[in-house]
Amino acid sequence: MSRLALALAVLGVLAGGGAVATSVGAGTDGAAPRPAPAPRDDDRAILHALSRLTFGPRPADLERVRALGLQAWIERQLRPETIDDAATERALADLASLRMSIPEALRAYPRPDPRMREKLESGQLTRQDMLEMYPPEKRPARLTAELQAAKVLRAVTGERQLHEVMVDFWFNHFNVFAGKGDVRWYVAAYERDAIRPRALGKFPDLVRATARHPAMLFYLDNWLSAREDFVVAAGPNRGRRAGLNENYARELMELHTLGVDGGYTQKDVREVARAFTGWSIERPQAVGRFVFRPAMHDTGEKVVLGQRLRVLGGAADGERVLDILTHHPSTARFVATKLARRFVADTPPSALVERVAATYTRTDGDVKAMLRTIVEAPEFWSEDAYRAKVKTPLEFVASAVRALSASVDARGAFELARASAEVGQPLYQAEPPTGYRDTAEAWVNTGALLARMNFALALVSGRYASVGVDLGPLVAGADRRQPAAVLDRLLAALVVQPTPETRAVLAEQLSNPRITRLTPDDRGPADTDVARLAALVIGSPEFQRR
Amino acid sequence: MERRAFLKCGACALVALAGPPRFLVRTAAAAAAKGKVLVAVFQRGAVDGLSMVMPYGDPGYGAARSSIALQPPKTGEQDRAVDLDGFFALHPALTPLVPLWENRSLAVVHACGSPDTTRSHFDAQDYMESGTPGVKSTPDGWLARAAKALPATPAPFRAVAMGPTLPRALQGDAGAVAMQSIERFDVRAADQTAGRGFESLYAQGVRDLLSGTGRETFEAVKMLKAANAARIAPANGAAYPRGPFGEAMKQIARLIKANVGLEVAFADIQGWDTHVGQGAEQGRLALRLRDFGGALAAFAQDLGDRMADVVVLTMSEFGRTVAENGNRGTDHGHATAMLALGGPLRGGRVYARWPGLARAGLFEARDLPVTTDFRTLFTEVATRHLGVAPTTLFPGWTAPAPPLGLFG
Structure with a gap:
């Protein structure tokens, strides 16, 4: 029996709550054999796993995981290469910029000519002329829009869900901002070439790949960083003195690796910055490729965290x-803290963090191994962790669309990306290197909650023209004249296990004539407004959590 | 910095108010005041303070900018910079603000900025909004700390940011609201059923962040409705420029007039990163300033007498190079100019310890040096106008004495 199966068995996985996780003191490594009840892949455990390891359960997922077994499903998600995802790949085909190399993107989406605006203002050029010369689908903003749509598509329809969750997680960890200078032309390649292939690989490989990528070199200014006495020898900046830029060095330690209290000093920041001098970009607006420029490099002695670098x-x-x-x-x-925060709780249990950190050290930062430590942990399956996380706007939007089994193509994905922005998370638009925050208070405010409720209403009533919502199949088999039956069918279909209080409030809504329409002669219920009920469920407190 | 000229205007402001006891007494008195509002406006992208408020009396200005320098003011000439005090002049696109200068409700703080020397937009914005230059890990923003330090009022609209997300400045546990507009701050459905349904869903259950915020949300929605906030139109003939910033200022004015307990508001305006083709009296910078100044002037006009309780404070992450670059623009610099506007201010002056634009006195031989830490200005506004205790605003930092004297 694998350790995951053992953990599930020993813990009785969230079995109806209550009896779980009280006596589990030892780590899983030393879990003493106990009289194990039969492994119980009960629905609550499956929903918990689905809500943490995917962008939210679809109606059919529960049955699928039941059939496969929870453990086998998790193992499959950890091996995305074994999962067929051709349908998503086909949907992504419409987003051409995703497949372009950096030079191709630079050529296909040229930056606007600054004189164009002047000509427009002076009347030399009409708006119509400009639209023809420079159509929106050729503008650089299109690059970001396609990237946003792709993220939504993969989150909503992708089968390699855990992989997608991790791509999103690592992008955010190694955040770059498309709005800074040339980064816009590099972001698709950055995610595709530096992050995606390593999202379930080794953490040090992610650090190495991002460090050399022009998106990171530009975003955190390392491409400009040079030894102190460097004078530009040629080109438009000839004669200009450049110097050390600490930006990347600082964020590399603060945000990518050690953490702000990780034990480095300002001296270390300078030493690291000196070590990276010369890591630059070859012709950023034409080639956009890593280049090492020996002339910019500081050849002096460097000591980083007490270790002397080879001269x-x-x-x-x-x-x-x-x-x-x-x-x-x-x-x-x-890294262990951030992973545990993503998968377990905003303030992750320190014992779990220590075990994940030990896995990091033992496996040289193997992401799969760290994820296994997490899903095998009693803390992951504890009552405290159940629905403890508030969904980010992207997770909320994607999970709502998934719960409704709505159909989404590239055009629908553009609409949903805008919805994510309205709810507070414009994708790929986190300006600071910290990325988006992964705690509830970042996303919960009155305006944002209203936006979530309004999204729920708009989604179910078909206001997103390219997102196909068909509520009929969700309540198929339920008699529309029996509102309570419709509600139960809907809750099951949307894979929401409401608290008894929420169930009661929803049941109260059934007495509203707007939701339960009576026969003209008042003899009793004639129909139930499924859309309105579905909106209430998606806007409910439970649905904001995962 | 061998040549540091104390200008008449700046010097008197700095010298006149050396008495700290009076300052403290006033702070305590202000804390009891009701209905005071601070509106923070962020010019994102680093505004060129030197052309926004032009030091025409400094020969270094024109000398460094062969194609983008403004012409010095000249009486009777239209479309030229407007003289303020014989040394500084306002960009002609800010002409709508001139009446506010004349009635002494507009003040300028020049050579103001951050002690941190980063020229990175996002780092500098982060530092200015957290209020902790050089420290990234500060969890909350300075405006959130200001709002939190105010005497407790239950008003859901105590702190409001116009926009889809809370800016860094308002992040923290001040219960700040991010809203796009008053009209959209509601459950949007054809009938009331949906709203009532959601309300009952959030009314039940445990008092956690989510349901607590849910309850506040519906209180807030009702409050706006009761105040009829959506129907409040601009008054006194105020005409806001079209565009997101004009709209944001209009919405803030409505919240103030609706008396929903607003104390701290935030809006931002983009497009100041004028590396290329900045222009002079006309051009790219002038267009942005027209939008900026027009909205501020409309806001003051709209609020009329109510401006006595309101201070608008503008800020930008840093300024721009003194010299123009090879693309008829300016690059990232250091100090800039900030505006403070409102009834209680001692306006009609430029508060500046002017370092001069001679190359030897410039920061890194290229940028206007910072002679007023932005926190000095922010502290003075927050303590004197809102009555916030200074200790909570900027952890680990104390405002130097004497204060600028913006409030007499």
């Missing part, structure tokens, strides 16, 4: 720094 290391200085940082215990703890 005259050149480009290898940066690689050596990444080695030091990714093997530091602070990094293990920092």
